[in-house]
Amino acid sequence: MNEFSSIILEMMKNPPDADESIPVVNRFSTAIAVTLPFLVLSVVAVGLRLYTRLHLVREPGWDDVFVAIAVLLNIVGQTTFLGGVKAGIGQHLIYILGTLPTAMKWFYVANAAYTSTTVCIKLSLLLQYLRLFREGYRRTATLIFLAIVTLWGGTFSFMAWFPCFPVSGFWNKTMVPPATCYAFGYRTLDGGTNTLFAFAGSNMSLDILIFLIPLTEYFQPSLKRKQVLAMTGLFGVGLIAILMAVLRLWSGLKYNHRGIIMYDYTFWLPEVQVFSCLEIDFAIMCASMPIFWPSVxxxxxxxxxxxxxxxxxxxxxxxxxxxxxxxxxxxxxxxxxxxxxxxxxxxxxxxxxxxxxxxxxxxxxxxxxxxxxxxxxxxxxxxxx
Incomplete structure (x- = not known):
C-alpha cells in the first residue's frame, strides 16, 4: 500500500461532514468574480505597454518579450485554475476520488504556468531596470538578482513542468509501474507541500527585494509633485502584488501541521490559487504602468x-x-x-x-x-x- 492510499483510508475513518457548506473562496462563482476582472486589467496593461513600445516609442526590448510570455502563461494558469475548480478542486479529497485525476491534470498545468509566470515577470522587471540604471550600485544589484532569478526560476520551473517521469504520474498515482516523482510531484505528501511552501517563501522574498531596487528613485530631491504622485501609485500597485504573495504563503502555511486536514489539499488549494492569480495580475500591471502611462x-x-x-x-x-x-x-x-x-x-x-x-x-x-x-x-x- 502506497502513502496516498494510506492517507485516504485514514481520512475515511473520520470523514469531513459531507453536508457542510463549501467555503465562499472554494466556489466556482467566487473564483471567476475575483480573478477575471484583474486578469482583464493585466491583459489590457500589457497590450498598452506593447503598443507603446512597438508603435509609439519603437524601442522594444527583452523586458517586453518576457512580460508578453508572462501574460500568456497567466491566461493559461488562470483558465486551468478555473477548470480545476470546476472538476472538483475546492471539495474534500475523499469525495472527489472519481474525478481526482482530471482535477489534478488541471492543477498540474495551473501550478506549472503560475511558477513560470512568476519567473518571467521578475525577469521582465529586472531587464526593465537595466534599461533605467546604466551605472551605479542599483545596476550591480539588478545584475546579481538577474542571475539569481534565472537559476531559481529555471530550477522551480523544471520541477513544476516535470514533477514526475513520466509526467502522467502526477495525476495517476495508481499507475503500474509507479512513476518516479519528486518535489511538486508529491512522491510523499510532506515533500510536495514542503516544496510548495519553499517556492512560495522564496518567491515572496525575491518580490520584496526586487521591489526595493528602484525605491531609492522615490527619494530623489529633484522629484516634482506630479512625479511623486505617479510613483506613489506605481509602488502602491507593487505593494499589493507583494501582499498577495504574502497571503498566498500564509493561506498554505495555516494548514501545515494540522493533522489529516493538511493532506486534504484539494479542499484548501483554491484559496492559495486565488492569491496566486491576484499576485501575478498586480505584478504585471506594476511592470507595465511606467511604460504605457506616458502614452495615455x-x-x-x-x-x-x-x-x-x-x-x-x-x-x-x-x-x-x-x-x-x-x-x-x-x-x-x-x-x-x-x-x-x-x-x-x-x-x-x-x-x-x-x-x-x-x-x-x-x-x-x-x-x-x-x-x-x-x-x-x-x-x-x-x-x-
Whole structure:
C-alpha cells in the first residue's frame, strides 16, 4: 500500500461532514468574480505597454518579450485554475476520488504556468531596470538578482513542468509501474507541500527585494509633485502584488501541521490559487504602468492641442491685415509656451524618467502627432526630432 492510499483510508475513518457548506473562496462563482476582472486589467496593461513600445516609442526590448510570455502563461494558469475548480478542486479529497485525476491534470498545468509566470515577470522587471540604471550600485544589484532569478526560476520551473517521469504520474498515482516523482510531484505528501511552501517563501522574498531596487528613485530631491504622485501609485500597485504573495504563503502555511486536514489539499488549494492569480495580475500591471502611462497622457494632451491649434490659427487669420496685432498674438503664444516648459521632467540615471510626469509643454512647443511627441519625450532630457 502506497502513502496516498494510506492517507485516504485514514481520512475515511473520520470523514469531513459531507453536508457542510463549501467555503465562499472554494466556489466556482467566487473564483471567476475575483480573478477575471484583474486578469482583464493585466491583459489590457500589457497590450498598452506593447503598443507603446512597438508603435509609439519603437524601442522594444527583452523586458517586453518576457512580460508578453508572462501574460500568456497567466491566461493559461488562470483558465486551468478555473477548470480545476470546476472538476472538483475546492471539495474534500475523499469525495472527489472519481474525478481526482482530471482535477489534478488541471492543477498540474495551473501550478506549472503560475511558477513560470512568476519567473518571467521578475525577469521582465529586472531587464526593465537595466534599461533605467546604466551605472551605479542599483545596476550591480539588478545584475546579481538577474542571475539569481534565472537559476531559481529555471530550477522551480523544471520541477513544476516535470514533477514526475513520466509526467502522467502526477495525476495517476495508481499507475503500474509507479512513476518516479519528486518535489511538486508529491512522491510523499510532506515533500510536495514542503516544496510548495519553499517556492512560495522564496518567491515572496525575491518580490520584496526586487521591489526595493528602484525605491531609492522615490527619494530623489529633484522629484516634482506630479512625479511623486505617479510613483506613489506605481509602488502602491507593487505593494499589493507583494501582499498577495504574502497571503498566498500564509493561506498554505495555516494548514501545515494540522493533522489529516493538511493532506486534504484539494479542499484548501483554491484559496492559495486565488492569491496566486491576484499576485501575478498586480505584478504585471506594476511592470507595465511606467511604460504605457506616458502614452495615455500624450493622447489626452493631443486632444487639447488640436483644440488649441484651431483657436491659434483663427486668431492669426483674423488679424492678418494688422501687423501690430499679429505680433501681439504671436508673442502671447510664445509666452504660453514658456509658462509650461517647467512642467516637463527629465530626471533619471539614464536621462529617461522612471515615470514621465507631464507632457504639457510638448503639446504646445511641438504641434505634432502623439506618436512623434512621445518618441521625443522618451528620448531623455535632450529632445530628439
Amino acid at each position: 497622457m500624450a493622447a489626452w494632451n493631443q486632444i487639447y492641442v488640436t483644440k488649441e491649434v484651431i483657436v491659434t490659427v483663427s486668431v492669426e487669420r483674423r488679424y492678418d491685415s494688422n501687423k501690430d496685432d499679429l505680433e501681439m498674438a504671436m508673442a502671447s503664444s510664445v509666452r504660453s509656451n514658456e509658462s509650461t516648459e517647467d512642467m516637463v521632467t527629465g530626471h533619471s540615471t539614464e536621462g529617461r524618467p522612471f515615470f514621465i510626469e507631464d507632457l504639457t509643454a510638448l503639446r504646445i512647443v511641438q504641434i505634432k502627432s502623439p506618436e512623434e511627441t512621445l518618441r521625443m519625450s522618451w528620448g531623455g532630457t535632450a529632445l530628439k526630432k
